[in-house]
Amino acid sequence: MRGPAAVRSSTGAGSGSSPVRVAIALGANLGDRRAQLDAACDRLRAVVSGLSVSSHHDTAPVGVGEQPRLLNAAAAGTTSVPPSALLEELLAIERSLGRERPYPGAPRPIDLDLILYGDAVINEPGLQVPHPRFRDRAFVLDPLAEVAGDWVDPVTGLTVADLRQRLRETA
Numbered sequence: 001m002r003g004p005a006a007v008r009s010s011t012g013a014g015s016g017s018s019p020v021r022v023a024i025a026l027g028a029n030l031g032d033r034r035a036q037l038d039a040a041c042d043r044l045r046a047v048v049s050g051l052s053v054s055s056h057h058d059t060a061p062v063g064v065g066e067q068p069r070l071l072n073a074a075a076a077g078t079t080s081v082p083p084s085a086l087l088e089e090l091l092a093i094e095r096s097l098g099r100e101r102p103y104p105g106a107p108r109p110i111d112l113d114l115i116l117y118g119d120a121v122i123n124e125p126g127l128q129v130p131h132p133r134f135r136d137r138a139f140v141l142d143p144l145a146e147v148a149g150d151w152v153d154p155v156t157g158l159t160v161a162d163l164r165q166r167l168r169e170t171a
Contacts, residue, residue: 019078020118027111033071048077054143064105074143119154
């Protein structure tokens, strides 16, 4: 990659013209967690076609101190929205559902993370795709394997299912 705003892709990622497969992780640990995830998915359908949503996974918070348990899920579909604009849509959905960011890792009514965008590797200020920590998080890989287990991580060359298995073996 060249420079801090490098994008590499063979899918035309960033062009916004042809549909690109995307994966999004969802989580909530404040309020009615299930209702928040469902509301976020309803809003996602406005920008992601053919949205497939995993089952919900009740998980302990990781790396954020003592907090309520999270309900996590993953969603996959296609979009013609460029990556940075999709991230802005995710942030707008979070705000519409009451997400505030008083400090890093704060409890949240909803959290939406862009995990994969086609086979793009993006490193821009405020946007890294694939998500830099998704390979180390069972709470992302477990639900993502349900809806996109065959998806190949463009960095490692491993499928989501393989990444999930590798993480389980090292845990």
